[in-house]
Amino acid sequence: MPTAPTFPGMYVEEVPSGVHPIVGVPTAIAAFIGWFPRGPMNSPEEVLSFADVERTFGGLHKDSDTSFALQQYFLNGGARAYVVRVAAPGAGAAALGRAHVDVLQADGAGAFTVRARDEGAWGNDLRVQVLVATDPARFDLVISLLGGDAGNPTVLRQETYRGLTADSTKTDDPLYLTTAVNAASELVTVGPVTGANTPSQPAASGLVSSAVVDKGALPDTNTLGVTVTIQGLPPRPITFPGKPDSVETLAAAFQSALRTAVANKPVWSQAVVRVVPDNADPTKSRLQVLPGAASGLTVTVENLGDDHTATALNLNGATTHAGAVALAGGGDGAHPGADELVGSEVGTGSGMFALENTDFTLLCLPSLGNQSASDNDPFASAGTLDAEYSKAVGNAIAYCRRKRALLLLDPPDSLPSPTALRNWLQSHSYVRDEYSALYYPRLAIADPTRNYLPRSVGPSGTIAGLMARIDAARGVWKAPAGTEAKLFGVQDLGYDLTDPENGTLNPIAVNCLRSFPAYGQVSWGARTLAGGDAASSDYKYVPVRRLANFLESSLLIGLKWAVFEPNDEPLWSQIRLNIGSFMHGLFVQGAFAGRTPKEAYLVRCDSTTTTTTDQGLGVVNVLVGFAPVRPAEFVIIRLQQLAGQTQS
Structure with a gap:
């Protein structure tokens, strides 16, 4: 506040500059929802590499299309993703559940219960050992996760907790069993045997x-x-x-x-x-x-x-x-259907609504495209396919619109040719939206779970990684397509498109994946599913839609400081200054069309946008316009033969 002068002399005041720099939000944070053999259920887990996927969700699994999509995402340039594990309840032995076992005392009575931290059959490979400690009133606990051949298992991960006590009179002890193990373990949780309030000293193993x-x-x-x-x-x-x-x-x-x-x-x-x-x-x-x-x-x-x-x-x-007590009762459940993928907003949210408090910009549902025959896959039945697919996609598009994200759709693996794809799109028009994009054909990659034989996967994970790579190198306004848009880790394409076939799919907004001798496999399309030639959408192209999402999210976050500020010209001028500085920075990088800033963008916030009535209602209206750079989708070369020229 201003200094109150009381004596003759010099005074110094620090005056705020009024500058609130706007920082661009990340543009390529992908979200993956699907089935995994392990990991937290219906909880968005941030992963920064495929090693994180292996630690948290078990890595590649032959029944998990989403695990392979994540591998392709990081291989093609992805750097950050959120993963939500979902599964259907299942039935019988396959029912979703957590493995558990009661660790006993020397007299055979229960001491405490050990449960796998997450649901899944993976918990049946956990082993518990109780070691004798130096202090007779304490014990050491070893938790091991086994893998490999059942006849010759190996220890994949192991946790050791020393000097534990199970005496219920010592619950304030930092080495009390439940306190020490549950706070640190990534494999199990422990608790008293059901009905027992005072777990006792467990018997030693071996x-x-x-x-x-x-x-x-x-x-x-x-x-x-x-x-x-x-x-x-x-x-x-x-x-x-x-x-x-x-x-x-x-x-x-x-x-x-x-x-x-x-x-x-x-x-x-x-x-x-x-x-x-x-x-x-x-x-x-x-x-x-x-x-x-x-x-x-x-x-x-x-x-x-x-x-x-x-x-x-x-x-x-x-x-x-027993040398090591084995956990039992874990089940993987069935593969998720539309209900599990969509989830619910109730409570902390499940399915895609578990992503509510995350800032993802790309959404991938890799299991949607897998329609291979499987008793455990709800998308494999032709009778329920349309209902399941339409429910999942319809809700996903609506959610992406609300979250300013782009849905990357995989084509069903039951479409063997471009003709089949065109027919499928005609009967599934609900997928067409400016917040969705479809890439064709599917990809063949090496499958380490099957001796590196080719495996058919949807391209969504690969394209999400490609977008992250192009964004980092060129910017979100650059189309993720062209000769530099190479697809890494791809052995072959599910269908080798010709130029005429490409010409039939591009007008209906299908982004083709092509193989060229000089460049290998590349992305050769950049349209949203609202970008068909018959439509006239302002957001025909993927980079335009994503650039608009980027601007909206960046300005939404960058202008929060303006809330509750005095609504008059000083505030409006600060808003113009900050947004103008942000937009000019993008213009210099080539994000907008136009030779000058005046041609490229406009920022208006004054008495023409915010009237006296608006001020009375506490409303500030800001108009931000931009001229997008649309990709050069068709390059036409005209040649003319000259019969001869005379010099003047």
């Missing part, structure tokens, strides 16, 4: 010796022989020479021998032998044997003492538990 080992009194023997029986196989002797000089040396030798003893059970390469404290006598120790991913472990000890008895180390009478 095999813990019932007889103690005196640290200073290991038996004096020339050889140490241990016989191991695994999962009903004939006993296998393990022999290593000499007397171990410590319990730790004994455990290390035992572990090394155990990992190499059974050649036909490679899962035992993960076996662990631990030295754990004896609760009754701190001068003595026990051994805990964890068989990794295996189970069914029994151990007998032979020739351990001079009298050939197992007096020093007795595993024969040990309490045996």
Whole structure:
């Protein structure tokens, strides 16, 4: 506020400049909605690379078209996306659900419940191990996610939590079971067994010796022989020479021998032998044997003492538990139909309405185009296809219009030729809108889940990545088409279009994907589905529609400062200054047509746009106009032969 002068002299005031720079919003943030084997349900998860997709949603899956669309998105230049996992409830064993298991106490009573963090059959590959801790009142917990061959699984991810307590009187302890695990785990959540309010100390996993080992009194023997029986196989002797000089040396030798003893059970390469404290006598120790991913472990000890008895180390009478407790009951559910893709606005929103608080600009629904025969795919039935497709697309277009985004549609995989596509468009006119675009044909890419055989995928993910790449290099006003619009990661096109066939699809606003000898596979069209020759839409072209979306969103965010400001000429002049500066910056970059700023854009905010009545109602009217740069869709070369010229 102004300084109140009280004495003769100089005063300094800092006066606001009135400049509120407008920053352009991102133009190529894609949103993908579809089925995944794992990940949060109906929750928009931001991913910045395909590695994020692998960590959160399980990566590529043979039944997930959306996972392949995301791979193509990042491969072609995409940098940021939101992913929403959806699935239908399903039925029977395939019903959507979370895997779970009760971890027991030594007496067989329940201690606590472990549940997979997200729904899906992936949770059935989770394993839980309870390790003996130094403090007898605490325990360590290991959560492992297995993968690979069922007969020879590997640990894909593992989480370890040390020094936990399940004593319900210590809920304020930062290492209280539910507090420590639920706050950090990306794999599971834990809680008390249903009906139990005081979970108790869980029993240790694997095999813990019932007889103690005196640290200073290991038996004096020339050889140490241990016989191991695994999962009903004939006993296998393990022999290593000499007397171990410590319990730790004994455990290390035992572990090394155990990992190499059974050649036909490679899962035992993960076996662990631990030295754990004896609760009754701190001068003595026990051994805990964890068989990794295996189970069914029994151990007998032979020739351990001079009298050939197992007096020093007795595993024969040990309490045996599963090496790793497996979760069960997880189901993937059925593939999503229109109801799941569209979702609901109730609560936090589901399906596409889960994206309500995100700022996406491109929307992809890759499963819409998959009509291959499948009992688990609602889009595979010809009888329900039209109803499902129309409901999903109709709602998606309306949502994109509200969110200022562009819907990228995949052609159904049941359209083998341009003629079939034209006939399909005639009977599905509801897809035509300035907020939607269709690319044809489908693409063939390598499928790592099927030994890299070709897989047919819709082009929406590839085109979304291409748009992100062109936006970064040239700007949102540049059409994502032409010889520089190469399609990366594409082995072949589902249909090799000729020029005449291209000429029949372009007038009906189908963006063709072409293969040219000098350039490879490229995008060769840039029209919205409202851009057919028979229509006269101002937003015929994709770059014009996207540029308008960009301007609207940028100005909407950039002018929020003007709310509740005094509604008169000082405010109007600031608005003109800030918008004019923003528009001029775009003009210099080539975003608008025209040789001068006056020809390229206009900004009007004065008494001609905001009347006295408007001021009384608290309304400020701003008129922003721009001259879009439309793509040179047809380049015509005229040649003339000169018969001869005479010089004057």
